[in-house]
Amino acid sequence: MADCLPLRTLDDNNxxxxxxxxxxxxxxxxxxxxxxxxxxxxxxxKVRAVPENGAANKAVCKLLAKELGLAKSHVRLHSGETSRLKQVLISARLEDIQHKLLNALRG
Structure with missing residues (x-):
């Protein structure tokens, strides 16, 4: 299942x-x-926040940080500010995120 995750490496630590x-x-x-x-x-x-003034984007980053066990500062929006489809930059290695994301989804 890890190979079907929507993840890609930006560099060694992102x-x-x-x-x-x-x-x-x-x-x-x-x-x-x-x-x-x-x-x-x-x-x-899914987030409870409304898509106004970046509230939903902030809620997505906060939720991902919590679910992946990362500091909030390690998760931020990379692209797609006003789109439903977004790219989120996570300051962590791909292998670490794969493991944590699979655990969160099994949750």
Whole structure:
């Protein structure tokens, strides 16, 4: 399953995670791995925050940091500020994130 995770290495200590965000959800949660029509994988993330003034983006980063056991400063938006599909920059090695993400999804 690790090879289907929507992760890629940016450099030795930074990883990019592709997420699709559902704002105004009933809870904050990592949902599942899914694929779009072009067969690109993404992590479905639900947050209670509204998509105004970056609130949903901040909630996504905070949730990912918590679920992956990282400091909030190690998770930030890389691209897709106003899009449902986003790239999140995680300051950690790909192998470490794979393991932590799989554990969080099994949760």
């Amino acid at each position: 990883t990019i995670l592709t997420v699709r965000v559902t704002p105004k959800s009933s809870k904050d949660a990592l949902d599942a791995i899914a694929k779009d029509d072009a067969d690109r994988a993404f992590l479905k993330v």
